[in-house]
Amino acid sequence: MPVPPSLTSLRNPKAPHNITNPHVAILDSTSNNTNDSNTADQDHHLLVDPERRHQDQEQGHPGRSAVATALPSEPYSTLTDGEHPLIGWAHRRWSHQSPGSSSPKVDSSTIDKLSGSLENTLTTSLSKNNNNQNTRTREWESRLSTSLASTLSSVHESFAHASQQQQQQEEDATETVQTDRSYITPHTTATTQAAARPHISIDTSPVALQRRRSPATFEPLPFAHHNRQVTSKSSSTDSSNNSSAFSRHLSNNNSSNNTPSQLSLGFNPCRKTNMNPPTSILSSSVPKGLPTPSTTLSTPPKRRMSLSWNLPPGHPKEITTSSQSSTHALSSAVPILPVTSTDGQDHQTTTNNSHTPNIPFNRYRSKSFSSSVGSEDSFGSTFSSHRSNSLSTTPLVTSSSYSSLPYSPAVAFLSNFVDVTAPKISLDEEGAQVGEYLLGRVIGHGGFSIVREATSIHMDESGQVDRVAVKIVKTQTGAADNDRVQNMLRKEIAIWSQISHPHVLPFLSVEELPTDTFIFCELCTGGHLLNYLSLRSDSLPQSTTPTTPGSAKPLEEDEARVIFNQVAEAVRYLHEEKRIVHRDIKLENVLRHEDGTWKICDFGLAEYQDEEAAACFGESLMTSSDSASAPFASPKYGAGGTTPVKTGQEEKKLEEEDICGGSLAYSSPEQLRSHKPLRCPSSDVWSLGVVLYALLTGRLPFQDEYEPRLQYQILNGRYEDPAECSAEARDLLKNMFRSKPEERWRVGQVKDSAWCKGITDHSLSVGGDFSIAGGAGGGGGGSSFLSSFRSTL
Numbered sequence: 001m002p003v004p005p006s007l008t009s010l011r012n013p014k015a016p017h018n019i020t021n022p023h024v025a026i027l028d029s030t031s032n033n034t035n036d037s038n039t040a041d042q043d044h045h046l047l048v049d050p051e052r053r054h055q056d057q058e059q060g061h062p063g064r065s066a067v068a069t070a071l072p073s074e075p076y077s078t079l080t081d082g083e084h085p086l087i088g089w090a091h092r093r094w095s096h097q098s099p100g101s102s103s104p105k106v107d108s109s110t111i112d113k114l115s116g117s118l119e120n121t122l123t124t125s126l127s128k129n130n131n132n133q134n135t136r137t138r139e140w141e142s143r144l145s146t147s148l149a150s151t152l153s154s155v156h157e158s159f160a161h162a163s164q165q166q167q168q169q170e171e172d173a174t175e176t177v178q179t180d181r182s183y184i185t186p187h188t189t190a191t192t193q194a195a196a197r198p199h200i201s202i203d204t205s206p207v208a209l210q211r212r213r214s215p216a217t218f219e220p221l222p223f224a225h226h227n228r229q230v231t232s233k234s235s236s237t238d239s240s241n242n243s244s245a246f247s248r249h250l251s252n253n254n255s256s257n258n259t260p261s262q263l264s265l266g267f268n269p270c271r272k273t274n275m276n277p278p279t280s281i282l283s284s285s286v287p288k289g290l291p292t293p294s295t296t297l298s299t300p301p302k303r304r305m306s307l308s309w310n311l312p313p314g315h316p317k318e319i320t321t322s323s324q325s326s327t328h329a330l331s332s333a334v335p336i337l338p339v340t341s342t343d344g345q346d347h348q349t350t351t352n353n354s355h356t357p358n359i360p361f362n363r364y365r366s367k368s369f370s371s372s373v374g375s376e377d378s379f380g381s382t383f384s385s386h387r388s389n390s391l392s393t394t395p396l397v398t399s400s401s402y403s404s405l406p407y408s409p410a411v412a413f414l415s416n417f418v419d420v421t422a423p424k425i426s427l428d429e430e431g432a433q434v435g436e437y438l439l440g441r442v443i444g445h446g447g448f449s450i451v452r453e454a455t456s457i458h459m460d461e462s463g464q465v466d467r468v469a470v471k472i473v474k475t476q477t478g479a480a481d482n483d484r485v486q487n488m489l490r491k492e493i494a495i496w497s498q499i500s501h502p503h504v505l506p507f508l509s510v511e512e513l514p515t516d517t518f519i520f521c522e523l524c525t526g527g528h529l530l531n532y533l534s535l536r537s538d539s540l541p542q543s544t545t546p547t548t549p550g551s552a553k554p555l556e557e558d559e560a561r562v563i564f565n566q567v568a569e570a571v572r573y574l575h576e577e578k579r580i581v582h583r584d585i586k587l588e589n590v591l592r593h594e595d596g597t598w599k600i601c602d603f604g605l606a607e608y609q610d611e612e613a614a615a616c617f618g619e620s621l622m623t624s625s626d627s628a629s630a631p632f633a634s635p636k637y638g639a640g641g642t643t644p645v646k647t648g649q650e651e652k653k654l655e656e657e658d659i660c661g662g663s664l665a666y667s668s669p670e671q672l673r674s675h676k677p678l679r680c681p682s683s684d685v686w687s688l689g690v691v692l693y694a695l696l697t698g699r700l701p702f703q704d705e706y707e708p709r710l711q712y713q714i715l716n717g718r719y720e721d722p723a724e725c726s727a728e729a730r731d732l733l734k735n736m737f738r739s740k741p742e743e744r745w746r747v748g749q750v751k752d753s754a755w756c757k758g759i760t761d762h763s764l765s766v767g768g769d770f771s772i773a774g775g776a777g778g779g780g781g782g783s784s785f786l787s788s789f790r791s792t793l
């Protein structure tokens with residue numbers, strides 16, 4: 001007997017036939033055949049143990065899993081002894097239909113017919129003692145198919161009556177439901193709106209798997225839906241003839257021994273292949289006026305086999321039969337199914353669809369079928385509708401969308417599509433996990449870095465998650481001297497990781513990935529000192545806004561003292577305890593922690609002091625004749641400066657050295673004069689003086705938009721004496737801005753100063769020797785406060 005393409009289509013040709021059909025397995029369990037009995041036990045597990053079915057899918061037994069999962073929706077464990085699952089399910093399935101007035105009802109005789117036919121078929125199979133498993137299986141399938149088709153034909157007629165009453169409503173409003181985004185095409189939408197037409201399909205949507213996860217209230221729709229081939233064909237069909245044509249076809253098929261009516265279990269073999277356009281059985285058109293009886297299932301449905309149909313008009317007129325394969329397709333309404341023939345070869349069930357792929361079952365099964373075997377009936381239509389609608393409004397699906405879900409074949413299946421549907425998160429983007437942290441929003445930018453917030457993936461004892469900052473530097477920064485940038489980064493990590501002080505930003509950890517380096521440190525949520533000053537300025541009422549252009553409201557000296565003492569203490573720790581020079585002290589590199597303390601950050605230019613360091617404060621690095629009036633330009637400052645002529649050897653040496661770093665407005669005279677970056681603590685003290693001046697006055701001591709003039713001011717130590725400040729403050733500033741580093745106070749002296757200690761010293765008299773009242777460019781020339789303060793000239 002030829003193998004009917006219906007149930008066989010679910011069979012994995014590689015799988016033994018005795019496990020392809022769980023019904024057969026059950027039959028076998030009652031037989032005396034010992035071998036078959038074992039098989040029956042094995043397959044019975046498939047019915048009662050969904051997990052095992054999942055494993056089977058994973059382990060390459062798609063055939064039996066496929067059939068097992070096409071079983072009724074109720075939990076297998078609820079099936080009573082002696083009740084065939086399909087029969088029991090058929091009763092329950094039909095009883096879900098609402099008795100509403102316009103609902104297409106199925107009367108009890110129809111149900112009985114359906115069940116009875118099935119029962120007969122199965123009983124016959126039971127009584128048949130067939131030692132040949134393959135033959136018996138095929139025979140059973142054939143009988144079942146025949147019986148089902150016959151029964152469905154009569155059920156169909158019952159529905160036809162109800163459908164006519166609703167025809168008007170169908171035309172009024174239809175709702176297009178796309179159930180699988182990979183199938184969404186304009187054609188599908190247009191054609192599915194045109195017809196909700198009869199066909200018989202077993203819907204194998206992956207969304208069924210997802211659906212069954214939720215014990216929600218389902219609203220089963222009475223109609224299954226059509227693929228593109230169905231609707232395009234049915235649109236050209238005389239609707240009035242469709243119903244009868246369909247019925248005739250079924251009964252004709254039933255009357256043929258060799259060609260039992262085809263009850264195809266549909267799934268889409270084109271899925272995930274590029275060979276043909278998709279053949280969706282899920283694209284649907286749901287008439288709004290149709291009843292959607294609501295049934296609350298106390299137990300979420302497992303997998304279900306859907307025998308669903310729609311009504312005329314619009315059913316495909318022709319139901320073609322493949323002459324080549326000796327198998328039969330029900331209609332184009334049923335997706336193209338591969339069939340395993342008796343010779344063990346894969347054949348494609350041919351329909352009138354010219355796009356029929358001719359690919360072996362195994363080739364696409366692993367991608368599309370193995371994970372989508374969960375059949376979905378009209379319940380799935382409702383669910384699909386939700387899903388379809390949400391596609392346009394919900395954010396993209398990402399891998400994290402599935403990470404919170406427990407494992408299931410559905411999750412595994414859906415997560416296969418993540419890479420297709422959502423752009424990958426690059427490692428340095430928000431949402432990426434690096435080490436123990438999840439990256440968050442950007443909170444700062446550096447020359448070659450971005451700084452992001454990050455959150456620990458672990459909770460502390462109190463159930464809190466740590467929030468930290470992460471500085472991210474690309475391995476390829478794009479800079480011409482990328483190697484040097486990477487070297488500096490390594491040095492920064494080496495130095496920073498050695499430092500621990502209450503007023504130094506704590507280093508936490510580092511992650512080096514091929515594309516980026518991530519330095520995790522404590523998060524300072526209060527912004528930096530420049531922010532702090534500028535925000536105060538912005539919040540000032542109009543009347544009290546400083547009139548001097550480019551200035552901000554200064555801090556009260558007491559507040560400035562508190563902040564400055566913290567920064568100075570950190571510098572003292574670096575200089576005296578760690579022998580480290582920071583070399584980039586500026587307002588932007590002093591951060592406010594959420595506890596209100598201030599911390600120095602950015603050790604990108606930090607260096608250990610060398611023998612030159614002693615000379616800085618001892619013997620002068622330069623003779624008095626070095627105090628040239630002509631501005632110098634360090635390599636970093638280049639633009640606008642005069643680059644000294646260097647020999648080739650000097651050039652080479654410079655390349656080996658670090659670049660001169662820091663910001664010009666904070667740079668010391670000795671650094672300006674030097675052709676190489678100095679490792680002198682005296683330069684840090686100068687920079688610290690600039691910070692103090694800004695806190696006390698709301699402006700920078702040395703600023704000019706014209707860089708050579710700015711350099712001139714620095715080299716000659718000419719700044720505007722802040723007459724509004726206390727004598728102690730002005731005295732401190734004078735000693736920090738000594739042009740000669742050997743005359744400049746050390747950080748320890750600064751810390752011990754009267755102003756830092758809050759002592760009023762009446763003996764102090766601060767002259768105007770160093771100040772240039774309203775001097776060249778002192779006010780910033782009308783630039784805004786922020787731009788004038790920004791020190792990266």
Ligand SMILES: Nc1ncnc2c1ncn2[C@@H]1O[C@H](COP(=O)(O)OP(=O)(O)OP(=O)(O)O)[C@@H](O)[C@H]1O
Pocket residue numbers: 443444445446447448449451469471505521522523524525527528588589591601602603604
């Ligand atoms: N721990 C942190 N908490 C909050 N913000 C931070 C933190 N670290 C850095 N930032 C912000 O990021 C900015 C740049 O950080 P950082 O100075 O460390 O980077 P950089 O590449 O060294 O910058 P630059 O080129 O100025 O030297 C800082 O000015 C600050 O605004």
